[in-house]
Amino acid sequence: MGALTTTSYAAKHRKIIGNTWSQNRYTFEEAIERYKGLDFDGIEAFPGQEVSKNLPGARMGPELNKEQRDYVKKLLKDANMKLVSFGVTGTGNNPAYAEQLCEFAKDMGIERILTEDSLYMWPIWEEIAAKYGVTMCVHNHATDNGNQYVDTELVKKYLKNYKHVKSGADVGHMGRSGIDPAKSLKTLKGKIAQLHFKDISKFGDIGAYCVPLGQGENMVKEMLQELDKQGYDGPFILEYEAEWDNNIESIKECIEFLRKN
Numbered sequence: 001m002g003a004l005t006t007t008s009y010a011a012k013h014r015k016i017i018g019n020t021w022s023q024n025r026y027t028f029e030e031a032i033e034r035y036k037g038l039d040f041d042g043i044e045a046f047p048g049q050e051v052s053k054n055l056p057g058a059r060m061g062p063e064l065n066k067e068q069r070d071y072v073k074k075l076l077k078d079a080n081m082k083l084v085s086f087g088v089t090g091t092g093n094n095p096a097y098a099e100q101l102c103e104f105a106k107d108m109g110i111e112r113i114l115t116e117d118s119l120y121m122w123p124i125w126e127e128i129a130a131k132y133g134v135t136m137c138v139h140n141h142a143t144d145n146g147n148q149y150v151d152t153e154l155v156k157k158y159l160k161n162y163k164h165v166k167s168g169a170d171v172g173h174m175g176r177s178g179i180d181p182a183k184s185l186k187t188l189k190g191k192i193a194q195l196h197f198k199d200i201s202k203f204g205d206i207g208a209y210c211v212p213l214g215q216g217e218n219m220v221k222e223m224l225q226e227l228d229k230q231g232y233d234g235p236f237i238l239e240y241e242a243e244w245d246n247n248i249e250s251i252k253e254c255i256e257f258l259r260k261n
Helices: 028-035 066-078 095-108 119-132 152-159 171-176 181-187 220-230 248-260
Strands: 015-019 042-045 083-089 112-115 135-138 165-167 235-238
Touching: 015 248, 028 042, 028 066, 066 095, 083 095, 083 235, 095 112, 095 119, 112 119, 119 135, 119 165, 152 165, 152 181, 171 181, 181 220, 235 248
Parallel strands: 015 042, 015 235, 042 083, 083 112, 112 135, 135 165
Antiparallel strands: none
């Protein structure tokens, strides 16, 4: 008889979110259809995705009118899915647009908005996000994008005075940049609202691509150990950036990995 295996409490209760950017070759409606039946706890949408072939010109974001928003809400309701996060977006340092994004989030039930806005906008986001009951999450790309937020020491330093502005780190871009993602998550302890959680084909390679969790070089087990130690209970966003036309099976593998490890 083989040895019994156990699944940790943390693994059983992970919040796993599907990102429609992984289906950016499709409309939002098609992405939802492709995600039906997967063991997701919610959906993250990205700005600019075409909503549906039935709504020419309608794209995800605060510009959607009531009829278009109602269409999206019905898609989600029929699929028994919840839209919980939106991004990556930005305001161009425009406070009025930040308010539009937060109004859109509140109307759609979105809890977090993911941006790479400048430090100038953080106090403005703090005020507006508090007003609408959402959290602004600071996202990072890799060093080849010139993004300063991949430096988690800097992010931690500037987050200390905020309640409604937190980290929404992308660990895949950290690994591509040669930055230890587990150490970075330790640095951000207590300030992480959500994560783009990824494994990559080769650590330290800007050209690396996503692979199913546990099959690459991005220290996935070490990251999970660190997050479990912290008691992290936020979402794991599966933004799978590879196999663009047919990545559902790989995404399923990622979900199964997170449910068991």
